[in-house]
Amino acid sequence: MTAxxxxxxxxVKLTDDQFYQLCQDxxxxxxxxxxxxxxxxxxxxxxxxxxxxxxxxxxFVVWNEQTQLGEVFDSSTCFKLPxxxxxxxxxxxIQLERWNGLTDAQREKFPxxxxxxxxxxxxxxxxxxxxxxxxxxxxxxxxxxxxxIDRKNRRVEIYRLGQQVEILDAPTTLSGEDVLPxxxxxxxxxx
Numbered sequence: 001m002t003a004x005x006x007x008x009x010x011x012v013k014l015t016d017d018q019f020y021q022l023c024q025d026x027x028x029x030x031x032x033x034x035x036x037x038x039x040x041x042x043x044x045x046x047x048x049x050x051x052x053x054x055x056x057x058x059x060f061v062v063w064n065e066q067t068q069l070g071e072v073f074d075s076s077t078c079f080k081l082p083x084x085x086x087x088x089x090x091x092x093x094i095q096l097e098r099w100n101g102l103t104d105a106q107r108e109k110f111p112x113x114x115x116x117x118x119x120x121x122x123x124x125x126x127x128x129x130x131x132x133x134x135x136x137x138x139x140x141x142x143x144x145x146x147x148x149i150d151r152k153n154r155r156v157e158i159y160r161l162g163q164q165v166e167i168l169d170a171p172t173t174l175s176g177e178d179v180l181p182x183x184x185x186x187x188x189x190x191x
Contacts (some may be wrong), residue, residue, distance in 0.1 A: 002125050004041045005034070013037055020109050023078065029042035032078065033086040035137070042088075051152070055189055056121060057091050063176075063183045070095045070116070080112040081141040089118035093180065102159060114141035117179050121190075122150045135159050143187065144178040154191055 008077055014022065014037065023031050030042040045053065045107070048168075053075060060072045065073040073092045080186070087170030092115035106112055118138050120131055128150065135148050139159050146159035168174075170191070 002127065003043065003130065005038050006015055006041065007036075007038045014039075014109070016020070016080065030076075030088065031086075032091040033084075035081075035083040035085040037084070043125050045123045047097070049121060052190055053090050053121055055121060058184075059185060060091055060093060060180075062184070064075055064093065065184065067179070068096070071099045072094050073115070078110045079115060081114055081137065083137065083141060085137060086110055086139075087137070089115065089138070090121045091117075093117040098151065100124045111186075114143050116144045118143050118146045120146070120148050122148070122152065124152065132157070145177060147174060149190060154186075 009050070014033075016022045019033055022049065023029075030044070032040040032042060034040060057072065057074050064070060064072045071094050073089075073094070075088055075090045077092065078086050078088045079092070084181050094111075094113060094115050098113060098116070099111075102111055102113060115138075118135075120135060122128070122131055131148055135146050136159070139161055143159070143163060144161045147155040148159070150156070156171055156174060157168040158174075159167065162164070171187055173187060174185040176185075
């Protein structure tokens with residue numbers, strides 16, 4: 001199953017509050033919304049992808065608990081990007097000062113902030129071109145570092161703010177660089 005995009009704009013343009021309520025009223029469906037207001041219905045992940053997503057998130061949480069530099073978010077968290085899109089990366093992280101700069105109300109709903117770091121782990125149903133477009137959208141929103149992990153092809157695309165995409169074939173580790181200082185991801189469990 002692949003993601004389904006639906007354009008209701010000629011009938012109704014959902015406000016941010018209406019989109020939030022739609023998501024709350026349908027918790028079994030994972031929605032995103034692109035910058036043009038089209039709804040994207042994301043299929044659930046399979047067991048292997050879900051297992052790896054959980055392991056990835058755990059590694060970031062452990063690192064973050066040790067450094068206390070920010071906040072880690074799982075794939076259920078939807079962010080309101082500056083271009084109007086509502087996106088849910090598989091793993092994301094926001095520097096503590098930026099997160100604390102949001103109001104309680106902003107943190108409670110879909111935070112109107114682009115993360116500092118995002119990770120997308122491709123599942124078998126994901127389209128590479130659509131996931132690459134999403135990664136470019138994150139970088140345009142000022143995400144500082146992004147990893148697109150294609151485990152089927154054992155390939156990683158590294159997106160950095162203001163730089164060309166770097167492609168790595170079967171790397172053994174990934175570095176959080178200056179965005180996630182001291183973070184090293186062992187890719188052994190991902191492949």
